[in-house]
Structure formats: structure tokens, C-alpha cells
Amino acid sequence: MDGSAGPFPVTTHLGRVIASVPVGARYHRLLAEAPALSAAVEPGQFCHLLCPGAYLRRPMSVWRAGAQEPLGFLFRVAGPGTAALAGLREGDTLDAMGPLGRGFTLDPGWGRILVLARGVGLATLSLLARRAVSLDIGVTAILSARDPADMMAEAFCGAVPMDLRLVHDSDGSSDPAAVGMMIEAEFIRARPDAVFTCGSDRLLRLLQEIAARHGVLGEAAIEQRMGCALGLCFACVRRIATPDGPRDLRVCREGPVFDLQSVEAW
Amino acid sequence: MDGSAGPFPVTTHLGRVIASVPVGARYHRLLAEAPALSAAVEPGQFCHLLCPGAYLRRPMSVWRAGAQEPLGFLFRVAGPGTAALAGLREGDTLDAMGPLGRGFTLDPGWGRILVLARGVGLATLSLLARRAVSLDIGVTAILSARDPADMMAEAFCGAVPMDLRLVHDSDGSSDPAAVGMMIEAEFIRARPDAVFTCGSDRLLRLLQEIAARHGVLGEAAIEQRMGCALGLCFACVRRIATPDGPRDLRVCREGPVFDLQSVEAW
Amino acid sequence: MPDLSVRIGGLTLANPVMPASGTFGPELGEVFDLDRLGALVTKSVTPEPRRGNPTPRVAETGQGLLNSIGIPGKGIEAWIAYDLPVWRRFAAPLVVSLSAPTASAFAEAARALTVEGVAAIEANISCPNLEADGRAFAAEPGPAAAAIAAMRGATRLPIWAKLSPNTGDAAAVARACEEAGADALVVANTILGLAIDLATLRPALGAGMGGYSGPGFKPIALRLVWQCAQAVRIPVIGCGGIATGQDAVEFLAAGATAVQVGTASFIQPAAMLQVIEGISAFCTARGFSRVSDLTGIALPSLQRIAAE
Amino acid sequence: MPDLSVRIGGLTLANPVMPASGTFGPELGEVFDLDRLGALVTKSVTPEPRRGNPTPRVAETGQGLLNSIGIPGKGIEAWIAYDLPVWRRFAAPLVVSLSAPTASAFAEAARALTVEGVAAIEANISCPNLEADGRAFAAEPGPAAAAIAAMRGATRLPIWAKLSPNTGDAAAVARACEEAGADALVVANTILGLAIDLATLRPALGAGMGGYSGPGFKPIALRLVWQCAQAVRIPVIGCGGIATGQDAVEFLAAGATAVQVGTASFIQPAAMLQVIEGISAFCTARGFSRVSDLTGIALPSLQRIAAE
Numbered sequence A, B: 001m002d003g004s005a006g007p008f009p010v011t012t013h014l015g016r017v018i019a020s021v022p023v024g025a026r027y028h029r030l031l032a033e034a035p036a037l038s039a040a041v042e043p044g045q046f047c048h049l050l051c052p053g054a055y056l057r058r059p060m061s062v063w064r065a066g067a068q069e070p071l072g073f074l075f076r077v078a079g080p081g082t083a084a085l086a087g088l089r090e091g092d093t094l095d096a097m098g099p100l101g102r103g104f105t106l107d108p109g110w111g112r113i114l115v116l117a118r119g120v121g122l123a124t125l126s127l128l129a130r131r132a133v134s135l136d137i138g139v140t141a142i143l144s145a146r147d148p149a150d151m152m153a154e155a156f157c158g159a160v161p162m163d164l165r166l167v168h169d170s171d172g173s174s175d176p177a178a179v180g181m182m183i184e185a186e187f188i189r190a191r192p193d194a195v196f197t198c199g200s201d202r203l204l205r206l207l208q209e210i211a212a213r214h215g216v217l218g219e220a221a222i223e224q225r226m227g228c229a230l231g232l233c234f235a236c237v238r239r240i241a242t243p244d245g246p247r248d249l250r251v252c253r254e255g256p257v258f259d260l261q262s263v264e265a266w
Numbered sequence C, D: 001m002p003d004l005s006v007r008i009g010g011l012t013l014a015n016p017v018m019p020a021s022g023t024f025g026p027e028l029g030e031v032f033d034l035d036r037l038g039a040l041v042t043k044s045v046t047p048e049p050r051r052g053n054p055t056p057r058v059a060e061t062g063q064g065l066l067n068s069i070g071i072p073g074k075g076i077e078a079w080i081a082y083d084l085p086v087w088r089r090f091a092a093p094l095v096v097s098l099s100a101p102t103a104s105a106f107a108e109a110a111r112a113l114t115v116e117g118v119a120a121i122e123a124n125i126s127c128p129n130l131e132a133d134g135r136a137f138a139a140e141p142g143p144a145a146a147a148i149a150a151m152r153g154a155t156r157l158p159i160w161a162k163l164s165p166n167t168g169d170a171a172a173v174a175r176a177c178e179e180a181g182a183d184a185l186v187v188a189n190t191i192l193g194l195a196i197d198l199a200t201l202r203p204a205l206g207a208g209m210g211g212y213s214g215p216g217f218k219p220i221a222l223r224l225v226w227q228c229a230q231a232v233r234i235p236v237i238g239c240g241g242i243a244t245g246q247d248a249v250e251f252l253a254a255g256a257t258a259v260q261v262g263t264a265s266f267i268q269p270a271a272m273l274q275v276i277e278g279i280s281a282f283c284t285a286r287g288f289s290r291v292s293d294l295t296g297i298a299l300p301s302l303q304r305i306a307a308e
């Protein structure tokens, strides 16, 4: 179910914050030393973070991870939980429970993938894209944001080479029709072996339609309000198509990554 | 009702912590810059302190105060509230509501007072004793503690000259009978114009009896669990003798200082 | 600047924020100008003098307070003679909270309180009913209605019925009070709680159980407002754990016309001013020109429009 | 090392700590060894498959959680076929929580659950009673007793009645369940609460109201245990806001023989282990050689000695 070994793969890791930095006007990135967790986590998995002052933990996709690498999160400061996370300082403790959920599928035999991210959805897809490049899989990434100030291309790929397409609301380039044409063009230019998306229901619908028409596999990472994040409480269900018909599956356990075509309109 | 002027004498003052230091094994002292409050407070008055993480404020006698002087508290680390106060660091904010309650009477015409303090009761009496000395009133202070490690003579008088008598449980010198004899001896040596006590019900009874017998005035500061500390909730009542008979008076408002003989056994 | 005034039965309040009974007194005037409040609410007065409960009378419990004060006081006669003149110095309407051991004692006391300077009577029917084995009037619709009806016959003043959370069906009690002639409901008094002192392994309060108030109680009080506002047409005054303007807006949206602030004043003595300012700021930010437009806006259907 | 074992009806538990229904599953075995628990308690199973409530199903509210999950599940038949075998892998006694819409459905389901591997049935009578206009069985003594009595006639397994805080008289419901044949009481389920989302001015939960749990609910649950433990002779299992050994000791002192931990596991997934260790440390520090000596120690008179 996840990459960690041992009889008790899920733990609350007390990591030491080594960077806590605002990104643009609305986002924040947090890096912590949590070696065991960072080594175990797979792209698309998430952690459940204790936020000082808030009662419930907050689910957060892993944005950076790897053996010998710090564990990173990139998030929008939305409310009290994320504000508290953004208030953590170097040297503070970050209590991260994980690794949690089912991550993305990445086949080393693939030649190219297309990634379609909107807003903080790019935090969820960033680790996948970087891992793909490290496996010699080409990445075309279409990143959609409100305006250039909100665009986090740098946060998405860092120094890793990718084909980036940036679209914004402010100049109309992020309009679904325009993005649809861009995806079609990419499919023709360099047909991907798989597509991935996160961050927008509208773009999810769009990608479902195009990928289905082209017969390309895909996955989507989705969000839902969570209680336990361990599969215990059934708070986080979303309607998912399964071979046995539509079922309410737990985003924290059967997800947050689902087959692209299985995610029902919501 | 208190020394402050203006139509709204009670306020929540946000002071800056300038010292936060353990005293012995069980006590802690806290100094904060809160000039308006420090100038307004009288010996025997108290503040209601916000303790990070605890819900209710905690009442705390003022241990140090004065125009141009930092505001100080000396307390035993008893539970979550005082532990949180002890956790404050230099530069942190201390939210102190005050000044509150009725302080001690100090007549500049007096020649000598006797002060009888037990445990942290000395925090409450310290400012009184120092103020007395500054008015050229001699102070005899009998300080009672568990053992020499708990004795805070230094915290009590600082560099101000007083006649100190230190008694401890560990060598039996704090036994009420022994302390009674010591007080009688002081009354003979240098009869005080008034006596003051805080910190022990047993010593309160003892002093009531001796002072009554010698016809000496006195006051006692007492404690009670508080809600509002403003006289609103009637949580903090103690049985007090009044000209109209015994009544439940509010320690936060009619006290915490009462006429020595008026405090009923409890 | 939005219009903050609200109407509760026959009264118009300058703003919807007032203190909760038992957590307020003229002493708070040492902290801020009490004329800025929508109304003043006294601690409960009782027909006879009462000593109150053994100490400790309060205990902290997580994000809240347990209390068992026991309504100490000098009795209604002395209250009218000595306390009422003090209250008359303030401008906001004075609401006198009244507690009594029988329906007829409620009536008699309501008659005695029908004097110049009293704007409304809040019936604290959460107190024990001596005619029902000590169970609170507000635990059941019948006794609650009996107390209100008896008062209704004895005074022309507006009567606010203060409900209790310690009942299985608050909506039924609310309806019964409305039918018996209450002009408004205050929802709610404290809920029974307990804390054990681990040092002594005895209850933390001298009296054993006590009333639970503060932030931890808020979701329950808010639910009671939601249920009662859908059950009656008279105004509901929300109370329980309100400490900020945002808390107050939740209560208004759930069906309250005004709010009371209790325990929060123990933590921040000027909390009521912050609540007034917070409501006003919310209205401005979200384009509500009148605070009364918020009342009941979260209800399944907007039944509250009709309520005054 | 103190003796942590406790007896609940016919069962002996290795320690007094178990999960609360709906907050637990075999999945927690990825965090720690579930064989260290005193018992296992399943989420409520229902006779028929159920989809559950609209999302959002949880909301944070101060120091607590609101939930309206709606007991989704595949129904009792599929549960016995697919889930029970998974549970059988664990060592601790298995308590199956059961929810049903009528007294006879409770009886039928209890009969179906009387199989190898089930140690006791916990009757979640806080669910709506279709024969009483949707009011919960546990709101009144009569319907609560009817459900328990019907189950009593259908199974030889111990029956634990899980009471609701949403009643005016929990002690009366407790007595009624005891008389109807319950072997133990679980006190309590969540209390109804509400939160409003200020962004949308609609309830924060998809279903409107929800059940309030966690630290903010603790003083109320503790009071219910205190009241019920004085009303019955069968063991009481305390539940509500327990997150630490100290919380658990408060419940034991107030009359509980064992405790359940729910929402705390969402914050600290190994909370139950911390509770076990905390209770043990308290017993050692304070000289209690058996945890069962703590039961009821804070009660006015030590009625709990007689209770098993």
C-alpha cells in the first residue's frame, strides 16, 4: 500500500524545520529533516501534519522527498492550519504522520508523460515529474495559475529540465478551451504514455475527455476533507467508478491518486 | 479602589518580558516592561495573567513595581498555568490585566511593621516591606519555608535593609509554637505598629491571636480560586467578619487584603 | 458603517451584543464604557437572599470553564433598594435575570421587578424547580411554560426565557415558552459538566458537577440556537462560547437576532467591544448593510425573515 | 507494574483501554500492535448496506470535531463474510457495534452476530428509531430498553448499551438499559453540535448538524459517567474526549471500569498506547496496585465497589 517496510509503516515523525519560506503572495514552502519518512514516501503520497493551535491535522501532499533529502511541502496559506504551518521557524518541530495513501504509477519503460496542474495541484505533481525525469522519462508540464505572481514554475521543477507550458487567468490563456487545444497539440507533438492531473475539477474533466479519446492512461490526485487520514473514519470519501460499479472510496486510503477516468463528477 | 486614575483604571497591559528566571527548585521570577501598570500598582494588589495554552487567567500578586521600574512576579510553578508563565522568554509578551484588588494599608507615621510570610506568601508581602523601608518604617520579617533551598530571603528584600528571621520545616524552627514565641519576642523587642501576613492559614491564626492579645492592627492577604478577578462572578468568596456580621466577600475585589481579624477560619 | 440595531420583542437595541447573566456587573465599567453595549443583563436575582455554593466555585477544563456559583445574592427586595439605582446610571436597556423556585414565585418576583428602569426580565428557568423534585423548569416543556405563563400574568415587561441545554428536546421547550407568552428566547445556559482533580481524586468543584461554558461549549449552543430558531417565531438570543465577532456571526447566521457574551469577558475583559467591532467589520467586508440581515441566513429555508 | 485487568460483564480485558466505534479499524495496525489493546470495537454495522451522509463529513470546531459520517457500510451479511475474518486475526476480544432502525431489527442483527469471534455486542442506540419518528432510541428510557430487551432475547453474547448525551435524563436511560438486560453501558456517544462556515454562511458539515467529540466534549461525557455510575450496578465504560492517561483516570475515578478512545487517535494515532501507559504510570505513582481500585473513587459514596 505504500513504499515503507516493516510491520508498522506509518508513524508520527518529529522532523526539524530547516526552511520555512513564503512563495509569492499566497504560498509557503516548508522543508524539514525527517530522513526515514523522506526516504519512504512516494510521489502522490501525503502526510497528515500537526498544525500548532489547530485541533485536527491537515493533509498535505509531499512536494520534495528522497533518500538523504529533506522532506518538503508547498502549500497555499488558506486558513488557521496552514497559517500555523507557515508560522513554523527554522529549528521548530514539524510533526508529520506518514507516509499515507496510494501514490502515482510511474512505469520506467515510459518515454514521456504529460502533467496538468492548477494552483497548488502542482505541489502534488512536482515530485512525480522530477522522479520521472530521473528515470529518463520526458515531462511536459502544463501549469495553470491565477496570474504570473501565483505561478510557481520554479517551485515545480527546480533545476530539473522539463517542457513547461505556463497559462494564466489574467491573460485568458488558462481558459479550458485554450488549454484543451494546447493539450491536443502536445498529444500530436509528442504523444505521452500517461497523463496526470491535480488541482482543478474543470481541468480534470477536460483531461478525462481528451485522454479517453486518445486512449491514453492517466491518474488524478484529488482532495477531500479528512479526519483520521488512516482509513478509519470514512470522512474523506469521493464517488469513484470501480469494476463493481460506482463506490464511495476513501481519498486517504484508496487515494488520493485514482485512475483518471474513475473520478466521477462532483 | 486602586491607585490608578482615569475612568477606566483596569486594562490588559501587553508587557515585554525582560527576565524569566528560575528561583530555587520550585519557584520562578518574571520581570516585564509594563510602565503604566507598574506605576499604578500598590503593594498587595494583583494582576490576572494570561498563560499561553491555559484558558483562564491566573491571579498573581505583584512582587516588584514602581514608576520607572519593571513589573515583577514571583511564583511557585504549580500546574499548567504557572508552568506556561515560567516558559515565557525574554522578548515574549506578557498579557497582564490590572491593577486589581485592594492592597495593604501603610501609614507613613508608623515606626515599625512585622511581616509574617510563608512560602510564596513572601511574594505578596515583598513590595509592602520594601515600600515601608522607603518610607522609613522599620521592617521585621519572619519568613517561613520548607527548607533553606526554598527560602527566598534574597527575593524578598533584595538590597533593602530589614530585620530578617528565617525559619524552616527541615530543622523544626518553623513549628507554629516556635514561631509564636519568636513573634512574642519581637513584640517585646520592638513592638510593631502593624502586622501583615500571607501564605499560611496556620500562621494567620497564630498572628490573629497574638496581635489581638497585644492590641496591634494587622492585615492578611488571602487566596481563592478566581474566574473574572473583576468582581463579576462571585467565584472567589471567603467568609469575612464585617460590622454587619459574617459575609462572603470577593477576594478579587473586597480583598485580597483583609483586616487580619476579619478572616474567618476556613 | 452597517446598521447594527436589532429589535427584540418590543425593545430596540443599538447593537446585538450584551453580557450573559452572572458574568457581568457595573464593575466592568472600570474596563470600558458600558454604554457601548446593546443591553445590560444582571446576574440572576432571587426572591430570597442566598449564600451560594461551597468553593472552589470555578474550575478550568480544557477550552472552557466549569462553574457552580449557586446564585448568591441579597434577595429581590434589597436588590431593588441598593443595586437597581446603580444600574440606572447606564444608558443601555437593563435586563434583569430572575431565578425562582416555583412558578408562583417567578410571578411574584416579576411583579416586583416591574419598575422604572427595568426594560425586560430574563427568566433563568434553568434553576431547580422545587415543585418538580429539583429538576430544572427548562428540562421539560410543561414546567417551563408554567413559569413563563405565570410571569406573563404578572408583568407587562417583555419576558425573555433562558433555555437550558440539559434537555432532550430544546425545540419543544422553546415552542412551549413561545406559546406561554415569552417575547424572546435566550439560548442557552450552561450545560452540566464535571472535572476531577487528580491530586485529590475528588470533583474539582466544591459542589461536584457544574455548568460548562466557553469555547468548548460553543458548538452545542450554536446547535441549540439552530434548532430553536426553526421552532419559534420570536427572536432568539444566542449565548455560549462567543468570544469574537466571527463567533457571533455564526450565531446570527444560525438564527439568532442578538448574542450574549459570558465567560469570554473573564479572559479578555473588553471582549464585548471586540465582538461588536468584529460583527461590524464582517458586515462591511461582506456587504451586509444591516446586521439583522444576517439572522438565520444559514437556515435550511429562511424562516427567520418573518421573526421580528 | 500495576494489575491493569478489568472485568466487564462476563469478559476480562487485559487492560481498560479500547477504541471508540467509528474511529477504529484494522488499518490502525499499520501504526502499532493492536494486540496491546484491552478490546477491539468495530465501526457500527447496520442490517442493510448504507451509503452515509453528504460531504464534508467532518469539521474542526475549537478543541473538538464535528462529524456526520452517517454509518456507511456494506450491511451485516457482507460484514460477517468479509470483515469478520480480518478481525479474527487479532487477539483482543472483539466488540461489534450494531446500529439498527427498529427494536426487532436490533434483535435480528444481534442473532446474526452471535458467531465465533464476536465477544460482545455494543448497541449503538443513539441512531434514529424509525418507530419513534426518527428520535434516537437512547433519547428516552422506553425505546432504549425496548431495543436492549429485544437483543437480550436474541443472543447469549454480552450486550453493551451505548448511551447518548442528547437526552434530558441519562441516568433514567441507564437504569432502563440495565433493567432490560444490558451487561454494561458505554457512556457516551457524541453530542449534537453545529458549526457555520463563514465563507459560505452555511453549515460546515454537508448534513447540517453533527456529533461533537474530542477534548471540548470531555467535561460533559465525564458528567454523564458520574451520573450513570451512580444510577446502575453494571459496569460503565467511559468515552468522550479521552486523549491521555490523566483523562482516563478522571473517567475511572468518576465511575468507569474501562474507557474508549475515539477522536484522539486522529491527532495521535498511537494515543491508545499513551493512555494505557499513562494509566499504569498513575497507578504506580499513587500506589494503586490494581487499576480497578480507581473505579468510582471520586463518587460521593463508593457505590461502585459492588459493580463488577
Ligand SMILES: Cc1cc2nc3c(=O)[nH]c(=O)nc-3n(C[C@H](O)[C@H](O)[C@H](O)COP(=O)(O)OP(=O)(O)OC[C@H]3O[C@@H](n4cnc5c(N)ncnc54)[C@H](O)[C@@H]3O)c2cc1C
Binding pocket: A046, A054, A056, A057, A058, A059, A060, A061, A062, A074, A075, A076, A077, A078, A079, A080, A081, A082, A083, A120, A123, A124, A222, A223, A224, A225, A226, A251, A256, D059, D060
Ligand atoms: C491528500 C491531500 C493533499 C493536499 N495537498 C496539498 C498541498 O500540497 N498544498 C496545499 O496547499 N494544499 C493541499 N491540500 C489541501 C490542504 O489540506 C488544505 O488547504 C488545508 O487543510 C487547509 O487548512 P486550513 O486550516 O489552513 O484552512 P481551512 O479552510 O480553515 O480548513 C478548515 C478545515 O477544512 C479542511 N480543508 C480545507 N481545505 C481543504 C482541502 N482543499 N482539502 C482537504 N481538506 C481541506 C482542513 O483540513 C480543515 O479541517 C491537500 C489536501 C489533501 C486531502
Ligand SMILES: Cc1cc2nc3c(=O)[nH]c(=O)nc-3n(C[C@H](O)[C@H](O)[C@H](O)COP(=O)(O)OP(=O)(O)OC[C@H]3O[C@@H](n4cnc5c(N)ncnc54)[C@H](O)[C@@H]3O)c2cc1C
Binding pocket: B046, B054, B056, B057, B058, B059, B060, B061, B062, B074, B075, B076, B077, B078, B079, B080, B081, B082, B083, B120, B123, B124, B222, B223, B224, B225, B226, B256, C059, C060
Ligand atoms: C490574589 C492572588 C495572588 C496570588 N499570588 C501569588 C504569587 O504571588 N505567587 C504564587 O506563586 N502564587 C500566587 N497565587 C496563587 C496562584 O494564582 C496559583 O498558584 C496559580 O493560579 C496556579 O495555577 P496553575 O495552573 O499553575 O496550577 P493549577 O493548580 O493546575 O491551577 C488550576 C486552577 O486552580 C487555580 N489555583 C490553583 N492554586 C491556586 C491558589 N493558590 N489560589 C488561587 N487559585 C489557584 C488556578 O488559577 C487554576 O484556575 C495567588 C493567588 C491569588 C488569588
Ligand SMILES: Cc1cc2nc3c(=O)[nH]c(=O)nc-3n(C[C@H](O)[C@H](O)[C@H](O)COP(=O)(O)O)c2cc1C
Binding pocket: B227, B233, C020, C021, C022, C023, C043, C044, C065, C067, C069, C071, C097, C124, C162, C188, C189, C190, C211, C212, C213, C214, C215, C217, C239, C240, C241, C242, C260, C261, C262, C263, C264
Ligand atoms: C460564573 C458564571 C455564572 C453564571 N451565572 C448565571 C446566572 O446567575 N444566571 C444565568 O442565567 N446564567 C448564568 N451563567 C450562564 C451564562 O449566562 C451563560 O449562559 C453561559 O455561561 C454560556 O455563555 P458563555 O460560554 O459565553 O459563558 C453563568 C455563567 C458563568 C460562567
Ligand SMILES: Cc1cc2nc3c(=O)[nH]c(=O)nc-3n(C[C@H](O)[C@H](O)[C@H](O)COP(=O)(O)O)c2cc1C
Binding pocket: A227, A233, D020, D021, D022, D023, D043, D044, D065, D067, D069, D071, D097, D124, D162, D188, D189, D190, D211, D212, D213, D214, D215, D217, D239, D240, D241, D242, D260, D261, D262, D263, D264
Ligand atoms: C468520525 C466518527 C465516527 C463515529 N462513528 C460512530 C459509530 O459508527 N458508532 C458509534 O456508536 N459511535 C460513533 N462515533 C462516536 C464515538 O464512538 C465516540 O462515542 C465519540 O466520538 C466520543 O469519543 P471521543 O471524544 O473520544 O471521540 C463516531 C465518532 C467519530 C468522531
Ligand code: FES
Binding pocket: A225, A226, A227, A228, A229, A230, A231, A232, A233, A234, A235, A236, A237, A250, A251, A252, A253
Ligand atoms: S480521513 Fe478518515 S477515512 Fe479518510
Ligand code: FES
Binding pocket: B225, B226, B227, B228, B229, B230, B231, B232, B233, B234, B235, B236, B237, B250, B251, B252, B253
Ligand atoms: S473572581 Fe470573579 S468575583 Fe472574584
